[in-house]
Amino acid sequence: MAEYKRPQSEEEFEYNFKPKKPLMNDTEAYYESSRCLYCYDAPCIKACPTGIDIPLFIKQINTKNVKGSAQTIYDANWLGNACATVCPTGVLCEGACVYNHQDVPPLQIGRLQNYATSHVISSNKGLYKPGISNGKKVAVIGAGPAGIACACELRLLGYDVIIYEAKEKPSGLTVYGIAPYKITNKEVLDEVEYLQNQLGFIIKYNTPILKREQLALFEKTYDAIFLGVGLGATAQIKIKGEDLENVVGAVEFIEELRMTHHELKIPEKVIVLGGGNTAMDAASEAARMGAEETILAYRRSKEVKGAYDFEYDLALGAGVRGLFNVTPVEILGNKKVEAVKFVKTEVIDAKLQTVTDSEFELSCDMVIKATGQAKQRTFFDLIPNLEIDSKSRIVVNENTNQTSNAKYFAGGDAINGGAEVVNGAYDGKLAAKGIDEWLKTKA
Amino acid sequence: MIDLSIDFAGIKSPNPFWLASAPPTNSGYQIMKAFEAGWGGAVWKTLGVPTINVSSRYGAINYRDTRMAGFSNIELISDRPLEDNLREMEEVKKYFPNHAVIASLMVDTREEWIQIIKDVENAGADGIELNFGCPHGMCERGMGSAVGQEPAVLKTIVEWVMDAAKIPVITKLSPNISHIIDPGLAAVQGGTDAISLVNTFKSIVGVDLDSYAPYPVVDGKGTNGGYCGPAVKPIALNMVKDLAQHQEINHVPISGIGGIETWRDVVEFMLLGATSVQVCTAAMHYGFGIVREMESGLRQFMDDKGYQTIYDFAGKALPNVTEWKHLNLEYDVKAQINEDKCIGCDLCYIACDDGAHQAISLSSNGNRIPSIIDENCVGCNLCALVCPVEDCITMERVDDGKKDNTWHERTENNTIPVTFNDDRAGGKGHYVPEPIEALKNRL
Numbered sequence: 001m002a003e004y005k006r007p008q009s010e011e012e013f014e015y016n017f018k019p020k021k022p023l024m025n026d027t028e029a030y031y032e033s034s035r036c037l038y039c040y041d042a043p044c045i046k047a048c049p050t051g052i053d054i055p056l057f058i059k060q061i062n063t064k065n066v067k068g069s070a071q072t073i074y075d076a077n078w079l080g081n082a083c084a085t086v087c088p089t090g091v092l093c094e095g096a097c098v099y100n101h102q103d104v105p106p107l108q109i110g111r112l113q114n115y116a117t118s119h120v121i122s123s124n125k126g127l128y129k130p131g132i133s134n135g136k137k138v139a140v141i142g143a144g145p146a147g148i149a150c151a152c153e154l155r156l157l158g159y160d161v162i163i164y165e166a167k168e169k170p171s172g173l174t175v176y177g178i179a180p181y182k183i184t185n186k187e188v189l190d191e192v193e194y195l196q197n198q199l200g201f202i203i204k205y206n207t208p209i210l211k212r213e214q215l216a217l218f219e220k221t222y223d224a225i226f227l228g229v230g231l232g233a234t235a236q237i238k239i240k241g242e243d244l245e246n247v248v249g250a251v252e253f254i255e256e257l258r259m260t261h262h263e264l265k266i267p268e269k270v271i272v273l274g275g276g277n278t279a280m281d282a283a284s285e286a287a288r289m290g291a292e293e294t295i296l297a298y299r300r301s302k303e304v305k306g307a308y309d310f311e312y313d314l315a316l317g318a319g320v321r322g323l324f325n326v327t328p329v330e331i332l333g334n335k336k337v338e339a340v341k342f343v344k345t346e347v348i349d350a351k352l353q354t355v356t357d358s359e360f361e362l363s364c365d366m367v368i369k370a371t372g373q374a375k376q377r378t379f380f381d382l383i384p385n386l387e388i389d390s391k392s393r394i395v396v397n398e399n400t401n402q403t404s405n406a407k408y409f410a411g412g413d414a415i416n417g418g419a420e421v422v423n424g425a426y427d428g429k430l431a432a433k434g435i436d437e438w439l440k441t442k443a
Numbered sequence: 444m445i446d447l448s449i450d451f452a453g454i455k456s457p458n459p460f461w462l463a464s465a466p467p468t469n470s471g472y473q474i475m476k477a478f479e480a481g482w483g484g485a486v487w488k489t490l491g492v493p494t495i496n497v498s499s500r501y502g503a504i505n506y507r508d509t510r511m512a513g514f515s516n517i518e519l520i521s522d523r524p525l526e527d528n529l530r531e532m533e534e535v536k537k538y539f540p541n542h543a544v545i546a547s548l549m550v551d552t553r554e555e556w557i558q559i560i561k562d563v564e565n566a567g568a569d570g571i572e573l574n575f576g577c578p579h580g581m582c583e584r585g586m587g588s589a590v591g592q593e594p595a596v597l598k599t600i601v602e603w604v605m606d607a608a609k610i611p612v613i614t615k616l617s618p619n620i621s622h623i624i625d626p627g628l629a630a631v632q633g634g635t636d637a638i639s640l641v642n643t644f645k646s647i648v649g650v651d652l653d654s655y656a657p658y659p660v661v662d663g664k665g666t667n668g669g670y671c672g673p674a675v676k677p678i679a680l681n682m683v684k685d686l687a688q689h690q691e692i693n694h695v696p697i698s699g700i701g702g703i704e705t706w707r708d709v710v711e712f713m714l715l716g717a718t719s720v721q722v723c724t725a726a727m728h729y730g731f732g733i734v735r736e737m738e739s740g741l742r743q744f745m746d747d748k749g750y751q752t753i754y755d756f757a758g759k760a761l762p763n764v765t766e767w768k769h770l771n772l773e774y775d776v777k778a779q780i781n782e783d784k785c786i787g788c789d790l791c792y793i794a795c796d797d798g799a800h801q802a803i804s805l806s807s808n809g810n811r812i813p814s815i816i817d818e819n820c821v822g823c824n825l826c827a828l829v830c831p832v833e834d835c836i837t838m839e840r841v842d843d844g845k846k847d848n849t850w851h852e853r854t855e856n857n858t859i860p861v862t863f864n865d866d867r868a869g870g871k872g873h874y875v876p877e878p879i880e881a882l883k884n885r886l
């Protein structure tokens with residue numbers, strides 16, 4: 001039986017996708033912020049990819065300097081609000097909180113960060129002004145977390161910035177690819193607007209960069225180019241039946257869900273293929289959309305799945321059933337998907353092998369492939385001398401995020417193969433500083 | 444069988460827990476409710492000359508999530524008609540003949556004192572407390588602390604009162620004086636039966652950052668208040684000790700007042716010589732029910748230690764409160780960190796390095812468990828005090844306990860150091876970093 005009723009309205013959708021980390025009220029924030037020990041050289045800071053001075057911003061909340069608190073956060077991370085809610089804090093800052101060592105609940109750092117940043121966003125309290133114009137221009141390709149962060153930092157340094165975005169909304173996977181119970185579209189868009197209002201970077205929407213001529217023009221017009229292009233569509237798993245109706249990629253599925261909410265109709269039985277965080281999200285979402293049965297099928301064991309345990313627990317809590325050590329061999333159906341044929345797997349000599357004569361079929365009405373996104377290989381080929389590693393990631397200098405083609409810098413999923421929003425935020429900022437240093441030495 | 448009853452200068456009470464003269468004793472209703480809740484006595488809110496009060500009367504110090512760690516008021520003595528108070532006093536005594544009802548008084552002339560003493564005696568009061576303490580409002584009219592700060596005047600009024608009173612008289616002292624012995628001695632010389640202390644401390648509890656006026660703000664202005672609550676306990680304890688150790692004073696019983704909230708506070712005041720305690724802020728914060736914790740804890744303490752009455756241990760700490768020159772210079776403790784309990788906050792490290800003697804070093808293996816540098820540890824306790832974990836840092840004795848050598852003895856023996864050449868002189872026995880080491884992160 002489904003744990004969730006099919007949402008028929010926006011209200012019902014919101015009910016099924018209640019935020020996991022709701023905004024704190026003033027009293028909650030006051031008491032929670034009181035608990036921070038203000039550790040020396042705090043482990044939470046080190047656990048944050050952007051190195052936010054967490055004890056400081058918490059102390060600032062406690063002394064009712066909430067604007068100062070938000071400034072501390074944004075000084076380190078341009079996506080301070082988005083990261084507060086979508087970061088896997090349990091394995092980052094909150095996981096590092098020293099309270100854990102005495103079984104005291106760790107500080108709710110993510111929610112406190114949301115409290116401080118939401119305060120300045122909702123009251124439109126500006127914290128930044130663009131730097132004095134230095135007459136230089138930078139093109140940013142992709143308005144995801146890395147691109148936005150890069151643009152903000154560059155504006156602060158006095159650069160003119162134009163972001164080219166293929167889709168109609170900014171923020172990349174933050175708005176298109178993250179489970180709605182982690183962050184709402186409004187929250188994401190409000191933060192970008194808040195930053196844009198202060199720093200004045202331009203975003204050109206629905207402007208995909210697909211041709212060499214476009215890049216050639218950029219190379220002529222701009223002093224530097226930042227690549228925050230992320231990953232591509234869901235990759236093919238290359239089995240028979242993959243092109244049947246109702247076989248969809250997880251990224252595409254989540255994007256449609258985030259854009260259409262309750263209007264998206266989910267069939268009765270859903271099988272999600274994959275063991276990563278996106279698979280967990282997709283499965284959770286299918287269940288919350290009221291699917292009668294949602295099965296998560298992964299080819300390896302539960303223990304080695306890529307997803308965080310808390311994400312798996314979240315999916316289980318939504319009524320998802322986990323099926324491990326099985327791999328799909330064929331998707332069956334006549335026009336529309338009707339079943340998936342699996343074979344059992346086992347690890348022999350550290351190699352994943354299929355078990356002979358262990359094939360079985362599971363009927364279903366929908367298959368969601370969460371087996372990874374394709375890399376932007378075709379796009380990368382448009383850029384001369386761009387070094388790509390064996391996993392199709394752009395190679396960068398880790399201190400500057402400069403690529404092998406000096407004019408190009410890069411960050412986010414395009415260089416790490418797929419990680420968190422917070423990693424993109426860090427990369428974008430680092431690249432902006434790299435661009436600034438490079439252009440200064442050039443001049 | 445534990446007997447909590449007391450005979451305080453002839454005032455009998457079923458237990459030593461009294462409500463201090465303050466807002467909680469403003470009416471017969473409140474006092475009857477308090478007696479029902481378990482209080483043994485109550486000092487009626489000061490009766491005297493007619494007054495009017497202002498709106499906004501209290502302010503507080505909140506420390507992190509702790510409300511009212513310190514509390515301040517600008518309320519005057521009772522503004523209710525004297526005849527109402529007297530009638531209610533009579534009624535309280537009718538229902539609670541064995542509880543202690545003490546009338547706090549504050550008037551101006553000798554005639555007024557004589558008349559009001561007669562009034563409260565007729566109403567059935569078991570004793571009188573002379574309010575020579577309030578540091579706000581009434582002192583501007585020559586009463587309260589204006590008396591408490593002038594020992595000669597205080598003595599004269601005590602003499603007037605002793606002449607007129609048939610019931611026991613307690614003189615309540617103001618702490619707003621550099622030498623508490625002076626008013627204490629004056630009260631005893633005037634013939635008082637007992638002393639109570641402390642009244643509130645002259646204070647400004649905070650300043651409003653918008654109206655630029657001190658708390659509590661009365662239409663854009665404020666005045667100094669009387670400060671009390673947990674924050675003042677240490678100062679009160681020291682003053683109680685001063686009187687209880689004084690040979691010309693300590694034959695009269697002392698009622699201890701100042702930040703008492705828990706049984707531990709009660710026992711501490713008693714160990715320093717108090718034989719009744721008075722409570723105000725805790726009752727204002729938590730209501731009269733707070734007395735149950737005090738009584739239960741006091742009984743548990745007495746049971747554990749084998750005491751029958753509070754007189755079995757009252758004053759027991761007094762012989763151990765001595766002058767610095769009588770402390771054993773050979774006694775040596777050093778901090779020890781329990782590695783199993785340490786959570787790695789490193790607050791002890793930074794407290795010691797910045798605030799004490801650079802006697803703690805950081806972990807070199809990344810586990811964040813710091814270690815004590817024995818040669819530098821002076822046994823100051825700071826690390827143990829800042830440590831957030833129960834019993835994680837302990838102070839362990841390292842001398843052999845056989846030697847006793849005090850500054851006083853060395854003075855007598857003519858062996859006090861004349862230069863900084865003693866083994867225990869700072870910098871001799873332990874390492875003090877060179878100033879330039881403070882800048883090592885710059886290099």
